[in-house]
Amino acid sequence: MIFNIAVENGPDFPAGLSAQNKVHAALAGNLPMAPAADSQLVYTWYSEHNLGNWTASTGLNWNDYRVPYRGLYTLQAKLEYFRKGSRRPYAAFWSNKLTVNAT
Numbered sequence: 001m002i003f004n005i006a007v008e009n010g011p012d013f014p015a016g017l018s019a020q021n022k023v024h025a026a027l028a029g030n031l032p033m034a035p036a037a038d039s040q041l042v043y044t045w046y047s048e049h050n051l052g053n054w055t056a057s058t059g060l061n062w063n064d065y066r067v068p069y070r071g072l073y074t075l076q077a078k079l080e081y082f083r084k085g086s087r088r089p090y091a092a093f094w095s096n097k098l099t100v101n102a103t
Helices: none
Strands: 005-007 022-027 039-049 052-058 062-066 071-083 091-095 098-102
Touching: 005 071, 005 098, 022 071, 039 062, 052 062, 062 071
Parallel strands: none
Antiparallel strands: 005 022, 022 062, 039 052, 039 071, 071 091, 071 098
């Protein structure tokens, strides 16, 4: 089972290191399953490019991917459900993959 993410800005993504050189992706639609009352959701955001890969873990259902280099980026997220106080997830889901081109 997967969950969906979607790009919320664009369609042009200029490459660079400033604050405006980013792709804003967010959860699109519902969660794959309802979390228990004592759960914490952790999103891990992945970005792949031929010059490097980046990962960021957050509790947020959105992420701003930096696009410092020109070329294609593949973006994906993993959602993990943790019980409070636990270090191991009781459920995990991958998102769809998105491909964007930074120019």
